[in-house]
Amino acid sequence: MKFNKNxxxxxxxxxxxxxxxxxxxxxxxxxxxxxxYKIDRTFRIYTPEDLDPEETDPNMSWMSKPVADVGxxxxxxxxxxxxxHEAIKNTPLKKNINKDDLLxxxxxCKELLLICDSRQNLVNDxxxxxxxxxxxxxxxxxxxHFVEFPQVNQLEEHCAVFLSNAKNxxxxxxxLINIFYKTSFDGPHFHKVTSWAEKELKHNNNFVQxxxxxxxxxxxxxxxxxxxxxxxxxxxxxxxxxKLKPGxxxxxxxxxxxxxxxxxxxxxHLEMKTILDFLIALSExxxxxxxMDNIQSSFPFIVRxxxxxxxxxxxxxxxxIVPDIKINGVEMTxxxxxxxx
Numbered sequence: 001m002k003f004n005k006n007x008x009x010x011x012x013x014x015x016x017x018x019x020x021x022x023x024x025x026x027x028x029x030x031x032x033x034x035x036x037y038k039i040d041r042t043f044r045i046y047t048p049e050d051l052d053p054e055e056t057d058p059n060m061s062w063m064s065k066p067v068a069d070v071g072x073x074x075x076x077x078x079x080x081x082x083x084x085h086e087a088i089k090n091t092p093l094k095k096n097i098n099k100d101d102l103l104x105x106x107x108x109c110k111e112l113l114l115i116c117d118s119r120q121n122l123v124n125d126x127x128x129x130x131x132x133x134x135x136x137x138x139x140x141x142x143x144x145h146f147v148e149f150p151q152v153n154q155l156e157e158h159c160a161v162f163l164s165n166a167k168n169x170x171x172x173x174x175x176l177i178n179i180f181y182k183t184s185f186d187g188p189h190f191h192k193v194t195s196w197a198e199k200e201l202k203h204n205n206n207f208v209q210x211x212x213x214x215x216x217x218x219x220x221x222x223x224x225x226x227x228x229x230x231x232x233x234x235x236x237x238x239x240x241x242x243k244l245k246p247g248x249x250x251x252x253x254x255x256x257x258x259x260x261x262x263x264x265x266x267x268x269h270l271e272m273k274t275i276l277d278f279l280i281a282l283s284e285x286x287x288x289x290x291x292m293d294n295i296q297s298s299f300p301f302i303v304r305x306x307x308x309x310x311x312x313x314x315x316x317x318x319x320x321i322v323p324d325i326k327i328n329g330v331e332m333t334x335x336x337x338x339x340x341x
Contacts, residue, residue, distance in 0.1 A: 002055035009048040013062035017043050025072040025314050028085040030107040039314045042068040072315040080283050081110040083317045091321050092297045105176045109283050112169040119162040120272040126152040127269045151241045163225040173286050180290040190218045207289040227257045234259040300324040
C-alpha cells in the first residue's frame with residue numbers, strides 16, 4: 001500500500017450498471033477485470049488496482065463498461081465461462097495450477113465462440129430471409145433472366161471470421177491443457193495432444209478415449225480453415241452463395257474442400273451451427289476432464305449434471321463439480337437447484 005489506507009483509491013466502489021434486463025445474475029473474475037452479467041448484457045468492471053497497478057494516483061477511480069449484448073442467458077457465456085468459474089471456485093486443485101490462468105483461458109474461449117456465434121447468426125438470418133423470398137415466388141425475373149439474384153452479403157468474410165475464431169478456440173483448449181499439465185503444445189494440433197495423452201494419461205482412459213473420439217472432427221475443422229486461409233491445389237475451400245442450378249433449382253450457400261482431400265458440399269449455415277455446438281461441448285468436456293484429473297483432496301469429487309428441462313433459463317449452467325459424500329449409502333450432495341429461480 002503506497003498511500004494512506006484512507007486514500008480514495010482504497011475505498012469501496014459502487015455504482016449502477018445501466019442497460020440490460022433486470023439485475024445482476026452472475027459475477028466472474030477474468031484476470032484483469034471482473035465480468036458482470038445481466039441476463040442479456042455483459043459488463044466489465046476495473047478496480048483502481050487493475051487500472052493503476054503501480055499506484056501512481058491516490059484518487060484513482062473505478063471503471064465499468066458494457067462489452068456485449070449477450071449475458072448469462074446465452075449458452076456460450078453460461079456453459080463455457082460461468083460454468084467453468086463455478087466448477088473450480090471451491091474445488092481444491094493441485095498447488096501448481098493457477099485458477100486465474102484457467103479462467104483467463106476459458107474467458108478467451110468464450111469470446112472466440114461468441115464471435116463464431118455472431119457470424120453464424122448473420123449467415124443463418126440472411127439464408128432464412130432469402131429462402132422466404134424464394135418460397136413466396138418473389139424473385140425478380142425478366143423473361144428467362146433472374147435479375148438481382150439474392151445473395152448473402154459478405155459471405156466469404158463471414159466464413160473466414162467464423163473459421164478463424166473456431167480454429168483459435170481449439171488452440172485455446174490446447175493452451176488449457178498446457179496450464180493443467182505443464183505441457184507446451186503450440187497451436188491447435190490435437191493429434192499431438194492425443195498422442196501425448198495415450199502415453200502420459202494412461203491412468204485416465206476415459207479422457208484419452210474422449211480425445212481420440214473427437215480427433216477426426218477437430219482435424220476437419222482445422223482442415224477447412226487451412227483450406228480457406230492457405231488454399232492449395234490439393235486443398236482449397238470452395239464457397240458458393242445462392243446459385244441457380246439446372247432445372248431452375250436454387251442451391252443454398254454451400255462450402256466444400258476441393259482437391260485430393262475433397263469433401264461433399266454442405267449448406268454453410270447448417271455446418272456453422274454444427275461446428276459451434278461441437279466446440280461448446282468440446283470446451284466443456286476438456287475442461288471437466290482436466291479438472292477432475294487434477295483435484296487434490298482426501299474427499300472424492302464427481303461431476304453432477306442437470307436435466308435440460310430443469311436448467312435455469314437466466315443462466316443455463318448444466319454441469320457442477322461436487323463432493324461425492326454418502327451416508328449409509330444415501331447421497332448427501334446435489335447440484336444447486338436453479339429451476340425455481
